[in-house]
Amino acid sequence: MVNFISPSILSSDFANLAEECYNVLNAGGDRLHVDVMDGHFVPNLTLGAPILKSLVKRMKEKYATNAYYDCHLMVAEPEKWVKDFAAAGASMFTFHIEATKDPVALIQTIRGHGMAVGVSIKPGTPLSVTAGFGKTDILSMVDLALVMTVEPGFGGQSFMGDMLDKVREIRKRYPDLEIQVDGGVSVDTIKQCAEAGANNFVAGTAIFKAEDWAATIAEMKALAK
Numbered sequence: 001m002v003n004f005i006s007p008s009i010l011s012s013d014f015a016n017l018a019e020e021c022y023n024v025l026n027a028g029g030d031r032l033h034v035d036v037m038d039g040h041f042v043p044n045l046t047l048g049a050p051i052l053k054s055l056v057k058r059m060k061e062k063y064a065t066n067a068y069y070d071c072h073l074m075v076a077e078p079e080k081w082v083k084d085f086a087a088a089g090a091s092m093f094t095f096h097i098e099a100t101k102d103p104v105a106l107i108q109t110i111r112g113h114g115m116a117v118g119v120s121i122k123p124g125t126p127l128s129v130t131a132g133f134g135k136t137d138i139l140s141m142v143d144l145a146l147v148m149t150v151e152p153g154f155g156g157q158s159f160m161g162d163m164l165d166k167v168r169e170i171r172k173r174y175p176d177l178e179i180q181v182d183g184g185v186s187v188d189t190i191k192q193c194a195e196a197g198a199n200n201f202v203a204g205t206a207i208f209k210a211e212d213w214a215a216t217i218a219e220m221k222a223l224a225k
């Protein structure tokens, strides 16, 4: 299974966002992880589709780069933002299972707008919730499962190792599903994530606050192998 390192731009210098993104991809980052927070679903505010749109445009025009924009929507009513994120250039739209009443319809809408679909689950939410929508197992319908390894809302928090039980359970049931871990992932924690079955590793603080981004990403990749 292919592994991905997804640098979270939450920890980048937003005043130089495109340059930071270009540099982190050059340093070996595979996909850009874009944390969208609305101050309702989580107690923090970050950015929305207009900033993503500017970033996508600048990356194309200045750096000739078509990056993969993995958008993690920590927002209430994610349905409201599908159209805008698709138009802005999002590659993947990951919503929180706790934030929607009708994940099946939402998944169809996201696909209808040409984006890949991710579903995310907060630390306090049991995995069984993803199977609780009629007869539909949500995980069988998506491209990626995001297991939060911190309480969503802020970068720089401590990794919650007990969340890896969820990763193990998902990997057992879905051998081919992309499984992302997000929160506190670093050179110290990535190996256990990979051993549990994760193949997509979000890291903000661990990469952007490191002195040598390329060395850090290379070390993370080696540990995840």
Ligand SMILES: O=C(CO)[C@H](O)[C@H](O)COP(=O)(O)O
Pocket: 008, 010, 011, 033, 035, 072, 074, 150, 151, 152, 153, 154, 155, 156, 157, 182, 183, 184, 185, 202, 203, 204, 205, 206
């Ligand atoms: O979704 C997130 C927080 O809600 C971020 O993606 C995550 O916290 C990454 O930051 P760090 O690697 O610093 O923990």
Ligand SMILES: [Fe+2]
Pocket: 008, 033, 034, 035, 072, 182, 202
């Ligand atoms: Fe995230």
